[in-house]
Each structure stands twice: as C-alpha cells, then as structure tokens.
Amino acid sequence: MASMAATAARVSSLCSVNSPAAYSSTSKSRNCPPECSSSRSSSSHGLGWTGAAAILRCGTDFLKERRKRSSESRAAAVDSIDPQDEYPVGAFGPLYADLKTVTVTPSPGRKAEGLRCSRNTEIRRLAASVDGGVTVEASRTFTTEQVLPRIGKVSRVTKETSVEVELNLDGTGICDCDTGIPFLDHMLDQLASHGLLDVKVKARGDIHIDDHHTNEDIGLSVGTALLQALGDRKGIYRFGDFTAPLDEALIHVVLDLSGRPYLGYTVDIPTQRVGTYDTQLVEHFFQSLVNTSGMTLHIRKLAGNNSHHIIEATFKAFARALRQALEYDLRRRGSVPSSKGVLSRA
Known part of the structure; x- marks a missing residue:
C-alpha cells in the first residue's frame, strides 16, 4: 500500500507541475475526476485504491493529450518543408x-x-x-542537374598481362569476372555482392608461370577504376568501418578514401595455398589496389584458423566498409568531406 501511495503521489505531482497551461488551472480543466483532487489533498493521510486509480487516470489523460499535441506539431513542421x-x-x-x-x-x-x-x-x-x-x-x-554516373573503366596491357576492368559504384552487385584465377574470381564476386558494386574484370596473364603478375595488375586496375569513378569525391561519407565473421574467422577493416595510399595489413594465413591460389597474393592485391586508388586501408585478423574463411571474410569486410565510404551523406549536401576542401590522389 505504501508503494501504491508513493506512485500515486508521483503521478499527482507530474499532473500538477509538468502540465501545460491548459492543464494548470483546475482539476476539471485537466479532465480529472473529482476523486483526483480530493485524493491528492488527503495524500498525507494515505490513499485508497479509488483515489490512486483516479490519479493514475488523470496522468494517463494528460500523457495522451501531450502526445496528440506533439504529433500535431510534427505534422505542421513537415508540411512547412520546402x-x-x-x-x-x-x-x-x-x-x-x-x-x-x-x-x-x-x-x-x-x-x-x-x-x-x-x-x-x-x-x-x-x-x-x-x-x-x-x-x-x-x-x-x-x-536535378545533368550528372554523370560513377563508373570507372580501365584497360591495362603489358608484356605480362592484359586486363580490362569496369566498375560501377552505384550498381546492384553484378559480377562478371574471368581472371584465369578461379579463387580470385570468387573473391571479386564477394566484392561485388557485399559492396553492391557492378564489377566486370576480364584478364589474361602469364599464369603458366604463376598468378603473381595477373593478381597484381588486376589490383592496380581495380584501384584505377575506383579512382576514376570517385571523381572529386564530393558528398560521400569517405570513411568505412566493418567487421565481418565467417564461421570461426573474424576480420576488421577500416578505410578512408583520403587520396593518400597506405596499407596496414595484419592477417596471418595458416596455409601457403587455397586451391592453387598463393595466399601471399591477398596482401599484394590490396597493396596494388591501395596504391592506385589513393586509399588508406587497415585490415586486421581478430580470429580464424581456416585459410579460405580468413581470406573470404577479408574481402567481405572490405566490400562492406567500401560501401559505407562510397554512400552519399545527405547532410553534407555535395561538399567535399575534408577540412582542406579537396580530396585527390595527388
């Protein structure tokens, strides 16, 4: 009973102190039943169940009215938006x-x-x-004014490789990749799917020697295509941060589309190969991409024992972090996300 009396007294206080002008004059104007006033006035002598219920009804009526007024105010504000x-x-x-x-x-x-x-x-x-x-x-x-889509196209031909890359930053996750390296195709599919990028890569290289040159030149070309598609980088979030699990593996990726290339790579992979793919080439791929795109990229392994899981979680986390960084920030209204006023590779 003492607890009920305390609760009723608190509601009574809220009803009388915090109410708007329309609720501050009399119990009648607050739509409070007669028991409310009489119960409050006799609170020092204890409250019965009837008085407590009356006060709770008073508080409930007040809150309903307050919500109604708040909703009307918000609606009026929305109607005034230009x-x-x-x-x-x-x-x-x-x-x-x-x-x-x-x-x-x-x-x-x-x-x-x-x-x-x-x-x-x-x-x-x-x-x-x-x-x-x-x-x-x-x-x-x-x-809107006439604008260009965020698409980068790169053709890179050397004595060792021939690479064609097309990257659409506002895509839907379509991947059309044929690199001659099956595991790398699988990873590029993760980049497209989880980054919501349209990624097209056609590559031929001296894989009869090993995958090194082809893997490197694809990373360089993807980074160059990203650089083209980003343009002046106006209006984007710029930063991305994502941690991706894959079973026992857990990879944390943080990146900044700053224009300054840097790779921090702390990922130990237990085996030398996954299928025919040399696991050392994972770091080399991201280093090549960073160098041409002008990206600061940190990749850390937090957990993991299976080499396939570790590498795939790395590409998934990178894709999701990149997706965050590429999205448009509506509040920025097209300005460059830098106190310098410019973001460039140079």
Whole structure:
C-alpha cells in the first residue's frame, strides 16, 4: 500500500507541475475526476485504491493529450518543408546520367520518414530502366542537374598481362569476372555482392608461370577504376568501418578514401595455398589496389584458423566498409568531406 501511495503521489505531482497551461488551472480543466483532487489533498493521510486509480487516470489523460499535441506539431513542421531546399537530388552527388526529375509521394501516416526514404528508393527503381530523360508526375517533384554516373573503366596491357576492368559504384552487385584465377574470381564476386558494386574484370596473364603478375595488375586496375569513378569525391561519407565473421574467422577493416595510399595489413594465413591460389597474393592485391586508388586501408585478423574463411571474410569486410565510404551523406549536401576542401590522389 505504501508503494501504491508513493506512485500515486508521483503521478499527482507530474499532473500538477509538468502540465501545460491548459492543464494548470483546475482539476476539471485537466479532465480529472473529482476523486483526483480530493485524493491528492488527503495524500498525507494515505490513499485508497479509488483515489490512486483516479490519479493514475488523470496522468494517463494528460500523457495522451501531450502526445496528440506533439504529433500535431510534427505534422505542421513537415508540411512547412520546402522540398527544393530540404531534399535537392543533385546537391549531394550524381546517381544516374539521364535522370532529370523524380517525384516522391510520402507514405500515409509517415510523412517525414516517407519523404526521406521513398526518394532514394524511387531513384534507384527508375534508374534500372532509364533511357533518356525521365519525368515522373506526382505531388512532390525534385529536379536535378545533368550528372554523370560513377563508373570507372580501365584497360591495362603489358608484356605480362592484359586486363580490362569496369566498375560501377552505384550498381546492384553484378559480377562478371574471368581472371584465369578461379579463387580470385570468387573473391571479386564477394566484392561485388557485399559492396553492391557492378564489377566486370576480364584478364589474361602469364599464369603458366604463376598468378603473381595477373593478381597484381588486376589490383592496380581495380584501384584505377575506383579512382576514376570517385571523381572529386564530393558528398560521400569517405570513411568505412566493418567487421565481418565467417564461421570461426573474424576480420576488421577500416578505410578512408583520403587520396593518400597506405596499407596496414595484419592477417596471418595458416596455409601457403587455397586451391592453387598463393595466399601471399591477398596482401599484394590490396597493396596494388591501395596504391592506385589513393586509399588508406587497415585490415586486421581478430580470429580464424581456416585459410579460405580468413581470406573470404577479408574481402567481405572490405566490400562492406567500401560501401559505407562510397554512400552519399545527405547532410553534407555535395561538399567535399575534408577540412582542406579537396580530396585527390595527388
């Protein structure tokens, strides 16, 4: 009973002290039953079940009214948003070349959330079938300037290898890779699938000697294609951080699309080979990619005994960290994510 009295007294205090003006005058204006006032006034002599219940009802009514007013205030704020100022499609960076106009209809009952989420969903849905300019008729329209897609294409030919790479940073995870090194094809598939990149690699090299030259030149070409596709790096998050497990293996990757190449690689792999692939070439692949893309990359093994699991978790963690770094930050509004005002490989 003492606990009930304490609870009732607390609710009574909230009802009388924290209520808005409309609730501050009388018990009647607060929609409190008569028992509420009488019970509060006699709180020093203890409360019965009837008085306590009355006070709890008073508090409940007050909270319901407060939520109602808060919802009305939020709705009014959303209605006052100017879509052109608040959600300019082109201001935070390019998505697709020919997409000119996109319209978003907010979800009923979720105005603010619908406005934010539906726009990007609509852009990506339309982009799959874009052929020329696109105009969508609806209630809210966002116009963008003519922009280029984030695609890098590289052709690298030497006496040792011939490598063709195409990389689409705004892809859907499509991988079309034929490197002549089956395990590397499998890893590039992880990069595409988990990074949501479209990756196309066609390579021929002197693999009759070993995989070293082909592995290296593919890393160099993928890094160069990434450098091309990133352009001036305006509007992106820039940083990525992901830890990926694969059974007993656990790999942590942190990267910065800073323009400064650096690789920190602390991954010991128990065996010399996985299939025919030399496991030393994993580090060499990432070093080559870092050198040409201008990326700071740290890879650490936190756990793992199986060589295949360790390497695959490394590519998965790298793909997810890269995906984070490549995404557009809406709050940045197209500015370069650097206090210097520029991010470049030079």
